[in-house]
Amino acid sequence: MKLKELLLGLPVEKIVGDCEVEILSPRSWERAECGNITLAVNRRIWESRESVSASAVITDSRLDSNYLSGRVGGGTLVLAVHPLYLWAKVLERFIVLGEETGVSPMALVDPTAVLGRRVSVGPFAVIGPRVTIGEETKIGAHTVVERDVVVGRRCALHPRVVLREGSILGDRVILYPGVVIGSDGFGFTPSPEGLPYKVPQLGRVRIEDDVEIGANSCVDRAALDETVISRGVKIDNLVQVAHNVRIGEGTIVAGMTGIAGSTTIGAGCLIGGGVGIADHVKIGDGAILAARTGVSGDVEAGAKMAGTPMMEMRVWQRLFGHLRRFDTLLERIESLEKNAK
Amino acid sequence: MKLKELLLGLPVEKIVGDCEVEILSPRSWERAECGNITLAVNRRIWESRESVSASAVITDSRLDSNYLSGRVGGGTLVLAVHPLYLWAKVLERFIVLGEETGVSPMALVDPTAVLGRRVSVGPFAVIGPRVTIGEETKIGAHTVVERDVVVGRRCALHPRVVLREGSILGDRVILYPGVVIGSDGFGFTPSPEGLPYKVPQLGRVRIEDDVEIGANSCVDRAALDETVISRGVKIDNLVQVAHNVRIGEGTIVAGMTGIAGSTTIGAGCLIGGGVGIADHVKIGDGAILAARTGVSGDVEAGAKMAGTPMMEMRVWQRLFGHLRRFDTLLERIESLEKNAK
Amino acid sequence: MKLKELLLGLPVEKIVGDCEVEILSPRSWERAECGNITLAVNRRIWESRESVSASAVITDSRLDSNYLSGRVGGGTLVLAVHPLYLWAKVLERFIVLGEETGVSPMALVDPTAVLGRRVSVGPFAVIGPRVTIGEETKIGAHTVVERDVVVGRRCALHPRVVLREGSILGDRVILYPGVVIGSDGFGFTPSPEGLPYKVPQLGRVRIEDDVEIGANSCVDRAALDETVISRGVKIDNLVQVAHNVRIGEGTIVAGMTGIAGSTTIGAGCLIGGGVGIADHVKIGDGAILAARTGVSGDVEAGAKMAGTPMMEMRVWQRLFGHLRRFDTLLERIESLEKNAK
Structure with missing residues (x-):
């Protein structure tokens, strides 16, 4: 060309x-x-x-x-x-598309499911009762779409995705192999006998347009309401998003990060790899969390945080500069002690 | 109502x-x-x-x-x-159950497998030779139950679980999508030529009654004996449990936590998210590990630990209070040095 | 016997x-x-x-x-x-092999795929167009091998592995359940409107002989060239290997570790559990990274590192010895201050 x-x-x-x-x-x-x-x-x-x-x-x-x-x-x-x-x-312009396949005769599509024009469904995929799938969406081999799920247009669900019942996806959503959407949130309360007793998880997951979620990542259904992944959010591999979490537009979440229950993350945030975010925390728009930050409390909009427990990035950098020179600090104290004698 | x-x-x-x-x-x-x-x-x-x-x-x-x-x-x-x-x-009382399905004609059940009364098996599930499944257990679509596995009564295996050969599950166990039980432990020894050489993993996994394991989590088979998840243990998503580990009754393990080989965890422990526990460690009953704790040695029963490397939680909190005020510490030393001149 | x-x-x-x-x-x-x-x-x-x-x-x-x-x-x-x-x-000598199965009539093998002598393929596996599979390789139930993949001889792909298009595997490779090879790397650039815009990932993954990769781990395809896992590398469960990474011969990577994009790791390294390695870093041959190390820069061959941010292991151990005794340090400063009055 x-x-x-x-x-x-x-x-x-x-x-x-x-x-x-x-x-x-x-x-x-x-x-x-x-x-x-x-x-x-x-x-x-x-x-x-x-x-x-x-x-x-x-x-x-x-x-x-x-x-x-x-x-x-x-x-x-x-x-x-x-x-x-x-x-x-x-x-x-250099992407080589796979063969167009249509709906595989080896897929199992419930008769009550509604598939839009030019939807393709891979072999051994399972589409449950009352599912709706928008035009030109591709469902990979082995992907399981449980009852009452809504999938938008031009989505790409790679092989072996699981969408549990009632999940809602917008348009152009990409889910990579092994993604699990809508699994139960992790909620327990002590039973009178003292063992953990399961709190039913009755909510759902809503994923807006243009979201991507990486291989083997998980987004849990809300306890009662919705776990929300907003428009344009990009999530890497092996990320955990717990129940009731809300992630704002265009936020990027790198791999191996875990976000605990009921936490709210603003729009346009950059969240590094291996970050852990506590439950019930609020993170403002545009915040930047360095890789491996341990977020134990709220983060202001635009703040840059690092470390576990987290500090402002510049405070953390200065602190670790000092810690690396800890031996000289000890020497200074020893020298003061000698003088004092 | x-x-x-x-x-x-x-x-x-x-x-x-x-x-x-x-x-x-x-x-x-x-x-x-x-x-x-x-x-x-x-x-x-x-x-x-x-x-x-x-x-x-x-x-x-x-x-x-x-x-x-x-x-x-x-x-x-x-x-x-x-x-x-x-x-x-x-x-x-508000849980809406899916349609009862029985054994899907699209499932592959080995003729030597024994299924209890009212077992349901989803489409494309594979039940191997000599498997036993207890009454009223539900096996999701695409779940693979390898040879010689025993599954108890009223379990719920969600879609796309893998139970490798010889695994044993009690009653009312819930495994969420993507869980892998009984994969090989991570054991290698240098070959005479110096490359890592695989040590065969011949043990199995035993999971007791009322255990729940979250999406995409893994429990490895023992090298020789058993990896044991005791009654009432609740494990969140994306958790790694290595070979020979034993977790005591009712212990709760939050997401993204990794437990290395041959470690023993007591009953009634609370293990936060993103915790890493070294191999061959003993953790006593009722211990509490804050999120992201790095457990490098034994933990006493009832202890509350935090930090990497771990300390008692109150020691760790005091230390990080000091570290956040490190600049004032430096000022105090500088002021002492000026005085000393 | x-x-x-x-x-x-x-x-x-x-x-x-x-x-x-x-x-x-x-x-x-x-x-x-x-x-x-x-x-x-x-x-x-x-x-x-x-x-x-x-x-x-x-x-x-x-x-x-x-x-x-x-x-x-x-x-x-x-x-x-x-x-x-x-x-x-x-x-x-005590390994009990499963029944020989050959190619399951329930597998879906594309007519253009070429299978070597004594290959077995489990039920519901999907082998795509132009795939080549070497002699005596076993493909587990539900494993998806996308178009143009090359798999060597005597490999064991457990159930529910996904090999995305164009991936290349050597001989005797073992992939455990849930492994995802060749998923898209995590690459985005701001669009003129400010939302993250996907950079197409056109490269592939190459895995050499005698590699093992643990359950639910992920190795992403390169952006343009190759992500390479060299001969004899052993990777544990729930590990993330990002695009363009290269791991040298015989290196061992323990569970829950994440390796960010374009990083190069030498031969014979030992990488502990829960380690996080930044992008574009070079790690020399034989380096040892303690569990939970946060690697933020290059590591010399043979170095032993620990901590986040990383330090030499002996420096880190000494520092944390000091930090554990921080209270006595404060007392020494207070005592100096009293004397100075």
Whole structure:
């Protein structure tokens, strides 16, 4: 494909060089060769540009003009205001789709389920009573959609997802293999005999448009009301979202993170990997939680937190700087003690 | 349903108000309206009671009598010695059961398996040779029960559980979607050539009555003997229980916790989320481990631990109080140093 | 079986006692009785040897000769240079294999897939277009092998594994139930409207010979190139390996560990449970990371690290020794302050 065809309709600021060059595939900066399009947004990477033989390089249109004076190892420069976004758009054109399958004869679809136009259902999938599935949604092999679930349009449910009864999904939701939506929340109360006694979990899960949830992650149903994953939220693999949690629009949650019951997370937050968030906590919009933060209380909007127990990120960094030099602190105290004698 | 019908046979201490009031559904305190029954055990919540229009409120019979003087926004008060337990019992009456299905014609049940009366088996479930399943147990779609497994009565195995060969389950065990029971323990020894060499895992898993295990959690088979989850243990989602572990009666393990090999945990322990417990450790009865504790050694019965590495909870709290004020400590040392000059 | 038959062809250094003794099964030291073979490599265990009635005991040929003077409760001593390796070899002889099944008539194998000699495929497994599976490999029930996957010889894929499209597996790979290989990496870029926008994940996963991956663990496909798990790597349950990660030969990764994107781990490393490793980090060969280490930067070959944020293990141990005695430190400062007045 010619570069100009590849970029047709995409948000390009300016092209420096030959836009007729032939592009075969995208590749990382380190491995890019003739026939490849690649990405360079990092200045350090950029400085090695003379050794690169990619046919085209996407980069930031705000790079100093002197960086743009020479061409990159002979390749064409593609300048964009949002170069990573352009890169994502270019990569989309190289996605190879699987064969269209329709509804597999090996799937089990309840006669009361309603499937929209061009829905595909993989082999051994189970679609329960009164389920509704929107147009062009793909249900993977072995996925189980229990009774009374509503799935929107153009969703992709990978193989082996479980949606428990009554769950509600918006449009363009992607659930990766092994995801479990709507399992019982973890609620117990001591019985008069002293053993933990199960509190029934009667609520449901609601997942809004454009959400992605990674492999083997879990979102539990609410005790009574709804667990809510808002529009555009992205959740990585092996994440636990407990009952009654609400996550605001566009928040990103990295892998191995656990969010305990009834906690509310704002919009546009960045939550690192391995974070643990206590129950009944409120986290404001735009908060940033460093990887492995242990959140034991509320977090203000826009705050940057780290550590267990959590502190403001700058306080935590200073503290651990001190702790690393703890020996010198001890020496100073010993020296004071000697003087005092 | 009338309130008095809803409460029939349940452990109520006293009813203050109209017991003929019509109850349609349970709801949380914040959302309760006319026709709802709700729960208020927290005094702070209780103080907002005048704004609540629930038709009935379950509460603690030990609340000060002056709290009980007025009715709650006109609703009936239901007093109980164990209000949370009563609440659980009330909620049970609102559980909507799925359709009874029996053994799906799409399930694969080995001819040597023995199924008790009224067992149901979902579509595409696989029941292996010589498996025994007790009366009224439900096996979900896609669940795999390997050879020689014994499952007790009235268990609920949700869709997509795997029970590996030889596992033993008691009665009323609940396993949520994605649970893996009896996978190989993680045991390796250096081969003479230096690469890790697998030590065969020949033991099994035994799970006693009334245990619940959350979505995508794993309990590994013992190397030689048994990994044991005792009666009434409740395990949350995404928990790892390694080979040879033993967990005592009624212990609660919150999500994202990992328990390493050959560790023994007593009865009635409370283990928070994201806890990591080292191998070959002994934890006494009734111990409490705060969320994210890193347990590196034995824990005495009744102890309350926190932190990584773990300390007694009150020591840990005091220490982190000091660490948060580390700057003032440094100032004190600097001031001493100035004086000393 | 006679002991000498059991040990036939195995790397034994010396046998002290009767090698005609009958062995029925292996058992742990604590439970071993007549008819059992057991293992004792730990000196503390060894001192209780007189109470043991095992028929045979495997032990280290380097144990002091005086330990070897008496026989163990009458049992035969089996001395080996690598006693744990010998033990693993002995245990292998007690593995009871499941019934040979061949390709289940309930499996769905695409006509373009190529299966080697003596491949078995469990019921409801799905083998996609153009998949290649090597000789004697076992595919468990419900396992999904998507299009264009290559699986080597003598692999064991347990029930309910998902291999997404294009994944490549070497020989003798073991994947436990619930493993997800090749799910999309977690890559997003802000869209011009500010919500996270998905960066397509076009790479694949390559898993080399003799790798094992534990239940419900996930290895994501690379963004463009390959995520690589090298020969002999052993990964425990509930581990997350993000896109573009490379793990070197023979490295061991314990449960609940998360490895973020584009990180490179050397050969022969030992990575404890609950470790979190940041993205774009390099860890040298033979490094040891204590359980729950938070790896925020590069680690040198052979280094031993611990803590969050990580420090050298000995620094960390000393620091936490000091922190545990923090109260006495405060007292020393207070005492200095009193003197200064």
